[in-house]
Every structure is written in C-alpha cells, then in structure tokens.
Amino acid sequence: MQQELTNKLQQLYEDALSTCQQGSPADYIPALAKANAQLFAVSIASQQLTTQLGDSTERFTLQSIVKVISFMVATEARGVEEVMHYVDLEPTGDAFNSMIRLESSKPGKPFNPMINAGAITIASLLHGTTPNEKVDTVLDFLEQLLHKRPSINGEVFLSEFDTAHRNRAIAYHLKANGFIVGDVETALKAYLLLCSIEVTTQDLAKMGLFLATDGEGAPFISPHILKITKALMMTCGMYNASGKVAAFIGIPAKSGVSGGVLACLKDATIEGHHGAIGIGLFSPAIDDVGNSVASMHMLKQLADHYHLSYF
C-alpha cells in the first residue's frame, strides 16, 4: 500500500533537498558528470507500506552499492571461508598497535568487499567464465528480488571502462598478489558492468527491506551471509565516513558515486512503517568522500527524528 505523505516526512525531504548545492555530481566518470544535481528521491519500504518522496522512478547506476549485492551472491556461491581467503572483512586490516601502514600493506589482500580492490576480487569469484556470465549471476538474484531484471547503462559502463586506469592498476596488482581468480580483465569488466546496473530508489528500498528481514520470504541468500553483509555496511559501507555515519546516524548503509544510498533497519518505526524497513535515497550531488549530500542529510534527519540509531 502506498502511504499518504505526512507533513513531517515532507518537511524533512524539503530540508534535505536544500542541501543539494553543497555537493556536485561525480566527474571522474564522464557520463556521471552531466547528472542533474537538483534531483532528490527517497523511498521507504516496510512489509505494510511504501512511501515515495521526490522522483522515485528516476533511474541511476548502482556504482558501489552493487558491492553489497555481488558480495552476497559470491559468498552464497562459494561460502564464507573461501571468500575470506581472498578478501578480508576489516575496515583497515591493521592490528591495534600496527605500524605497518607507515611502510606498506602486505600481502596485498583487500581489506573488505566494499572498497574497489575487494569488489574487483569479489567479481572474480562470481561463478562464470565471461564478464556477462558473472554479471548474470547478480542480475538473476536482483530479478528474483525485484520481480524485474534490471538493465545495464551502456553509456556509463563505456565511459568508466575507457577511464578505468586506477581500477585497472588495482586489478593487476591484485592479480600479481594472487587475489584475483581467473582472468584479470574479465574480473575488471565484470566489476564495471556491475557498477552500471540501473535501479530506482524504490528498488533500493526493496533491497534494504530484504536485508532488514534477513531475507524472510525470499530465501535465496543465507541469513548468516545477510548478517555479515549488514555488519560490513555498518563498518565499511560509507568509505572514509563509515565511522562518523555509524556514530551520528547509526544505520547500516551503502553509498555509490552516482548518488544512491541503500539503508536498512531491523526494527524501527517511521510514520506508518513498523518493524523491518528498507530505505533507498538518490541525489547525484556528492561530497568529498563520495556520499550523496542530500541523501545523507535526509538519513541523519530520519535517524534523529525517529530514533533509528542501532546504538
């Protein structure tokens, strides 16, 4: 059932919308630079209701949000132990008194699946020998979850593929250290295709609800993998701002440079929504770290007003 908008939600949306101008669309991927910086959409989904604010039918590419999905699919296919052989689950990977970063990080195992290095390794672990076969395993999962098969934005993919010098360097470095399974260009191409999967905030809210319920009624990812995924979102999902997001918002979330944010709440109340809740947000203007300014402002306001922090 679609919820009538309450004044409070509308007011929080208007407040967050006014912060768009504090950021700007990502420009290191040329096709993302031309996004309309004023767009802002929020979707909230629970088992009873859905709520839409702004243009929740606007499509955008998942970018780093796909790291959450590809981690789940690869881990379901290979098991936690095998995945952890190739990618760690640590925000930094350093011991509490480590000085190692003063020199360099060895053996070069990616710290976690939410950074590019970890996500490229995860792409190499997806079943399939070609990039498209690997991506199909993720699209199959999303199709089961969303009841539609998401498209891939070819323009964004090509734009990133042509300029992916840093990701290519990371991928070859990983290969040299034994952290890519199979062909390195296949893993890189699969990773970039995955980043170019298109969704709406309504789709993100459904994904958030799936995570929030530990996959209830849709048992194609094991509950223990969903729990690990949410822990990764809380500790590593918002890049260099993950600690502050945990401290001041306290909700497991994952952002992407196109301006999307996926969030999930196990047991909360937001107006007519009660229990497990998924939230999808999108606004292309991002901050220095890569998080959508208006989306993070909205999430903070929701957390404060509806007491959503886990802590």
Ligand code: DON
């Ligand atoms: O690999 C990249 O740089 C992009 N395809 C994804 C990065 C990203 O979304 C980081 N997000 N905050």
